[in-house]
Every structure is written in structure tokens, then in C-alpha cells.
Amino acid sequence: MMKITDNTITQGQFMFLVLQTQIGVGVLSLPHQVQSEAKGAGWISILIAGLISQLVILLLWALVKRFPYSTIYEFLPKLFGKFAGTILGLAYVSYALFTAADILVLFSDIVSRWILPATPRWVVILIVIGTCMYMAVENLRTISRFLVATSILIPVFLALTIYSLTVNIHPDYIFPLTEAGWLNIIKGSQKAFFSMVGFELILLAYPFVEGKSGGKLKAISLANLIVTLLYAFMTFTSLVIFSPREIEVIPEPLLYILKSFTFNVIERIDLIFLSIWSVSVFTTFISYIFMSMMGLGQYYHKGNHKKAAWWAGIICFILAMWAGQPEKIQLYDKIFSIGSFIMIIAVPLLLLGWSYLFKVKGETNA
Numbered sequence: 001m002m003k004i005t006d007n008t009i010t011q012g013q014f015m016f017l018v019l020q021t022q023i024g025v026g027v028l029s030l031p032h033q034v035q036s037e038a039k040g041a042g043w044i045s046i047l048i049a050g051l052i053s054q055l056v057i058l059l060l061w062a063l064v065k066r067f068p069y070s071t072i073y074e075f076l077p078k079l080f081g082k083f084a085g086t087i088l089g090l091a092y093v094s095y096a097l098f099t100a101a102d103i104l105v106l107f108s109d110i111v112s113r114w115i116l117p118a119t120p121r122w123v124v125i126l127i128v129i130g131t132c133m134y135m136a137v138e139n140l141r142t143i144s145r146f147l148v149a150t151s152i153l154i155p156v157f158l159a160l161t162i163y164s165l166t167v168n169i170h171p172d173y174i175f176p177l178t179e180a181g182w183l184n185i186i187k188g189s190q191k192a193f194f195s196m197v198g199f200e201l202i203l204l205a206y207p208f209v210e211g212k213s214g215g216k217l218k219a220i221s222l223a224n225l226i227v228t229l230l231y232a233f234m235t236f237t238s239l240v241i242f243s244p245r246e247i248e249v250i251p252e253p254l255l256y257i258l259k260s261f262t263f264n265v266i267e268r269i270d271l272i273f274l275s276i277w278s279v280s281v282f283t284t285f286i287s288y289i290f291m292s293m294m295g296l297g298q299y300y301h302k303g304n305h306k307k308a309a310w311w312a313g314i315i316c317f318i319l320a321m322w323a324g325q326p327e328k329i330q331l332y333d334k335i336f337s338i339g340s341f342i343m344i345i346a347v348p349l350l351l352l353g354w355s356y357l358f359k360v361k362g363e364t365n366a
Helices: 011-022 030-064 072-080 082-114 121-136 140-150 153-166 182-195 199-208 213-241 244-249 253-259 269-300 305-322 326-357
Strands: none
Touching (some): 011 140, 011 269, 030 182, 030 199, 030 213, 030 244, 030 326, 072 082, 072 199, 072 269, 082 121, 082 269, 082 305, 121 140, 121 269, 121 305, 140 199, 140 269, 153 213, 153 253, 199 213, 199 326
């Protein structure tokens, strides 16, 4: 495992690291997904999802706080022994690899439909893997700095969304707010929650972050708050522009809104938006593939994650290429939802309870 003293990051960098990991592929289709359950209250579902995310963040923080100088791959053997700890660690590696592959699947699908319809999917997937691997082989400090630099695109991302409100909006589309019922609004928050994951990176990055544990919690909480508000605003924008019937059949409503705009210099605003969105997808992919490489490096390459790059890239390519049909894409989404619940909520809850029950913790609390 890479040395902590040589690869520490600031709390600000940690915030942007989590922020860029959370903003991913799901942002484009989220309004369509939550509207199917929550109707006009889809933006409320996202706010609820943000609250749920914060509760999960507190759970993960309470866990890693007990092992302040160890990553998830290092403290699992301390909890369950070398054999069981390694098996569970490989489960987290598998989760990170599958999540990275799912990102590739969804990204290549949207790119094929909106930008490069004649380009084979395998070309798009290889370009993403090849480009992102160049950064993923670096240490956490370098990756964090890159994600901080690319965060300058988020205000542009937001500005384009705000500009879409200059068209004819219909606030009455979201009323009555509780038309779907609170039960369906909560169901919609479940879909939103899985589009906002990325904060589980704390399991890997926590020991590399400078400062006290309270400051680290504030950093990741701020990232989650920004993502929640951004997603809620983008969803609200889509809901007041498209009628309920329209948004049910439009998978990426924001792109359709921007596609209708033209300027004297720029004709296709939606392509500009997609270019910025692509950078956000790349940063999310880098975070997850780095998480998987760290685990593979820990277990098979004496802590050198760079040697795991080929394996991680090949596995992601195979998984992404297998999901070529719409039904397989839906299957991947279901597997991702179940896997996220298990690896982000259920297992950490078990680990936290186990560590308290048997009084297992790291050397010193941060």
C-alpha cells in the first residue's frame, strides 16, 4: 500500500475528490427515473436521498474513525483474520470494478445515442479506459489535484442548467406536490440515492486526509450537500419544463432542453454540456478504478497498485462489453443497486458492530 506520509491530501482536496466521484453518469437520467415514482415531487425525493446519504456517511465515518491509519483493505484482516478479511476485501474490489464497468456501460450508451452513433461501443469504452488509466496509476495526491482542477467545470455545468430556465417554464407541472403519495416519494429517493454514491471512497481515502476526524467529516458532508442541491435543482428544472407525460418518455430531459438552444457562434449547446459531463464521468471512473487497483495491489502486488492496472482495465472492458443490450444494462443497474446497498450500508454496519463488540480498533484515533 502507498505510504501515507508521502501522499496526504488536504481536507479541501478530499471534498472535491468525493464531489467529483458522486457526480457521474446518473445525473442525466435522474429526473426521468425519480419522476416515474414521485411525479412532481421528484426533487423532494432527491433531498431525502441526500439526507439518507448523510446518514450513511456518518456510518462510514464512525467505522474508519476506529482505524485512522488504515484503508479498508488493511483493517479488514484486523477484524476478521487474514483469510476472511482478504475475501471481504476482494468483495470491495469486485464492487469497485463492477461500478466502474457500469459507468462505462451507461456512458457508452449515451455517447452512442447522442454523439457517435456510428462508432462501435468497444472503441468508446477503450478510449475511456485508456485515458483514465493514465491518471489512475498515479497516487491519491495527484488524482485529487486533477479532480480539483476539473471541478472548475461544475459551475459551467450549473450555468447551462440555469440558462435552460429562460425557456417557458410551467411551475404548475409539479403540483400537487404529494400527488404520488409520500410512500412513492420515498421510493423515488431510493433511485436517487444510488445515483449519488461515491462517498464510500472515505473507506480508502480517510487515512490519507490531513487534519482531525471532525474536519474530514465536514469535508465529505459538504461534498454531499453540494451534490444533493445540484441534483435537486437539475431535477426541478426538468420537471417545470417538461409535462409529466413528456418526462416519462424522455430518458435524458436536460439534453433535450439544451438541444433546443442555439447561439450565433454555438449551435449545439447540448454537445457542450455532454463534453463537460464526460469529464465528470471520467473522474468518477478514475476514482472507482483506483479503488479497485489499490485492493488488487494490496493483495497481489505487495502494495503496488500500478501493477494491477492491466488486470483492472481488462476486467472492466470485458464486463462493459458484455452488457450490450438494453436488458443487460437494466440488469447491471439492478446488480449495482443491490451491491451498493450491501457494500455501502450492510457490510459497514456489520463491521462497525463487530469492532465494538470485540473491541478491535487501530492504534490511535484521529
